[in-house]
Amino acid sequence: MKPFPQDFTFKRFISVYIGSGVFFLLMHTFVLTTFGLTLVQSLFDALLTIGLILLAGTSTYNILRYYKPARENILYPRIWAMLLTILVTMVFTATMKQIYEGQKDYLDFLSASIPVRGVYHLLIISLLTVFVFMWFLFQEEHERQKNLADIEKLTRDAELVSLRQQLQPHFLFNSLNSISALVGNRPEEARKMIYQLSEFLRGTLRKDEYETYEMSGELHHLQLYLDIEKVRFGHRLTTTILADDLVRSCKIPPLILQPLVENAIKFGLYDIAGEVNISIVCSCNSEYLTITITNPFDPQTATPKKGAGFGISSVQRRLYLLYARNDLLQTGYENNLFTTIVKIPQKI
Amino acid sequence: MIKVIIIDDEPLARGIVKEYLSAFNEVEVVLECNDGFEGVKAIQQHNPDIIFLDVQMPKINGFEMLELIDKPPAVIFTTAFDEYAMKAFDNNAVDYLLKPFSKERFDKAFEKWMNARLTLKDENQTEDFIQNRTRNQDENSRIVVKTHHAIRIIPVHDIIYLEAYDDYVKIHTNDGMFLKKRTMASFEQGLNQDEFIRVHRSYMIKIDQLTRIEHPDKDSHVALLKTGAKIPLSKTGYQKLKTVLGM
Numbered sequence: 142m143k144p145f146p147q148d149f150t151f152k153r154f155i156s157v158y159i160g161s162g163v164f165f166l167l168m169h170t171f172v173l174t175t176f177g178l179t180l181v182q183s184l185f186d187a188l189l190t191i192g193l194i195l196l197a198g199t200s201t202y203n204i205l206r207y208y209k210p211a212r213e214n215i216l217y218p219r220i221w222a223m224l225l226t227i228l229v230t231m232v233f234t235a236t237m238k239q240i241y242e243g244q245k246d247y248l249d250f251l252s253a254s255i256p257v258r259g260v261y262h263l264l265i266i267s268l269l270t271v272f273v274f275m276w277f278l279f280q281e282e283h284e285r286q287k288n289l290a291d292i293e294k295l296t297r298d299a300e301l302v303s304l305r306q307q308l309q310p311h312f313l314f315n316s317l318n319s320i321s322a323l324v325g326n327r328p329e330e331a332r333k334m335i336y337q338l339s340e341f342l343r344g345t346l347r348k349d350e351y352e353t354y355e356m357s358g359e360l361h362h363l364q365l366y367l368d369i370e371k372v373r374f375g376h377r378l379t380t381t382i383l384a385d386d387l388v389r390s391c392k393i394p395p396l397i398l399q400p401l402v403e404n405a406i407k408f409g410l411y412d413i414a415g416e417v418n419i420s421i422v423c424s425c426n427s428e429y430l431t432i433t434i435t436n437p438f439d440p441q442t443a444t445p446k447k448g449a450g451f452g453i454s455s456v457q458r459r460l461y462l463l464y465a466r467n468d469l470l471q472t473g474y475e476n477n478l479f480t481t482i483v484k485i486p487q488k489i
Numbered sequence: 490m491i492k493v494i495i496i497d498d499e500p501l502a503r504g505i506v507k508e509y510l511s512a513f514n515e516v517e518v519v520l521e522c523n524d525g526f527e528g529v530k531a532i533q534q535h536n537p538d539i540i541f542l543d544v545q546m547p548k549i550n551g552f553e554m555l556e557l558i559d560k561p562p563a564v565i566f567t568t569a570f571d572e573y574a575m576k577a578f579d580n581n582a583v584d585y586l587l588k589p590f591s592k593e594r595f596d597k598a599f600e601k602w603m604n605a606r607l608t609l610k611d612e613n614q615t616e617d618f619i620q621n622r623t624r625n626q627d628e629n630s631r632i633v634v635k636t637h638h639a640i641r642i643i644p645v646h647d648i649i650y651l652e653a654y655d656d657y658v659k660i661h662t663n664d665g666m667f668l669k670k671r672t673m674a675s676f677e678q679g680l681n682q683d684e685f686i687r688v689h690r691s692y693m694i695k696i697d698q699l700t701r702i703e704h705p706d707k708d709s710h711v712a713l714l715k716t717g718a719k720i721p722l723s724k725t726g727y728q729k730l731k732t733v734l735g736m
Contacts, residue, residue, distance in 0.1 A: 315588060318588035318589040374499060
């Protein structure tokens with residue numbers, strides 16, 4: 142639904158609002174003069190009526206700024222418009238009675254015109270309410286579109302960063318160097334590593350950012366990555382992945398785990414001189430899929446960087462955009478272990 | 490016999506260097522090392538003619554490892570992709586191999602060194618390169634020193650003040666004093682200017698360690714640190730300190 146053109150700004154909203162006010166003011170004055178009222182009387186009548194109606198419209202605007210009824214509650218704006226009409230008509234009549242006290246001619250005209258005025262008020266106030274409602278719906282839609290674009294951009298960024306970090310410089314060249322070393326004495330293993338590397342790279346390129354994927358596939362992708370790293374680092378790197386069948390059927394957005402595990406590997410392997418174990422433990426219940434990634438680090442030298450790099454902060458941001466929550470990713474450390482916990486809601 | 494040590498954290502990467510070297514019959518690989526710590530020990534013990542050294546390794550990188558050796562041997566660096574290292578190699582006499590490298594490229598580098606070895610006996614190109622290089626962010630956040638017993642990594646935020654001492658700099662920390670062969674100027678360049686300030690030709694202090702400035706006589710100022718240490722301030726040092734503190 143597009144009630145307004147895309148470039149409909151707040152400024153234009155206000156000018157339409159005021160513009161129609163002036164239009165009704167002139168109309169109102171003109172019509173009253175045809176009933177034999179003087180110009181001053183007509184103008185004053187019009188000013189008060191339109192003034193009260195615009196005031197009602199402004200109050201609708203202010204309320205909607207803080208409270209927006211759900212789209213289904215189409216009755217609310219109607220009831221609201223009726224209430225406003227009654228209020229405006231009452232205030233108008235009372236004020237006029239005060240001002241024109243004793244002028245029987247005018248007061249007779251006033252009481253005779255009340256039903257017509259009521260209908261007239263209801264008509265304009267309804268139009269106004271609809272207009273203001275539409276404005277907010279338009280704003281909401283606009284916001285939603287923007288969020289959607291943000292999600293898209295961030296996923297692309299994550300993909301880019303992940304491409305840069307895996308298939309590019311360090312990882313790729315070192316993996317190729319390992320293959321080059323294997324070709325001489327262990328050609329079978331070299332060939333196997335070429336397949337692993339290719340499958341891994343293809344997996345990174347394939348993902349659709351709007352989809353969620355089964356954990357089984359994501360775990361397979363991680364396993365490929367870890368296997369390649371194991372060929373490179375030999376006995377220094379060991380990994381533990383714990384995931385049961387239930388976990389494997391859970392859903393997860395793509396490229397959430399990859400940056401986190403990469404981070405753990407980098408953190409672990411370049412901060413510890415000895416053997417490094419990376420563990421990935423998954424569990425799930427009806428609400429959440431929970432993944433806990435643990436890597437060793439050296440508290441003496443590692444001053445665990447808060448958030449630790451683009452990897453973690455981009456995952457945090459993506460989770461926020463996807464689920465509107467900031468508490469799904471947590472990091473912490475104790476003794477010599479750095480832990481990253483990510484929770485993926487399963488009911489959406 | 491030419492004695493060689495290979496230092497790389499990836500076993501297969503060491504393997505290929507060893508394989509390529511096996512074509513040269515006057516060469517002996519005396520040791521392979523997994524990281525810089527093993528490397529320092531091995532070099533001191535075996536005094537090799539040349540080392541093959543990976544740049545990115547756990548804890549301390551290849552450059553930092555070489556800093557810890559008094560008379561570093563000739564070196565051929567090996568690296569996969571490190572923009573910073575590659576920049577450091579540009580216009581420099583040291584040789585380097587980009588992984589993966591071919592047998593031809595390897596032979597060229599090794600033969601070049603073997604020929605040069607006979608003519609440039611005393612020049613220590615390695616030391617010049619190591620001392621004059623610019624450091625990257627990680628290296629500027631820590632200082633690697635060698636004590637009698639061990640190699641220590643001092644995070645820069647543990648520093649209280651630095652004091653020039655001939656060719657060395659004394660690094661004062663809460664854990665004691667450590668010596669590092671490096672110039673004051675290079676520390677001034679590498680350390681964060683918001684945290685450290687050169688207050689004297691021979692002194693640099695960590696700003697948050699300062700408690701007050703004393704004025705013992707007409708022409709001199711002294712900085713009093715939290716530890717009780719008194720650091721002389723030069724005229725320009727005093728002015729700089731005043732600006733930083735907004736006095």
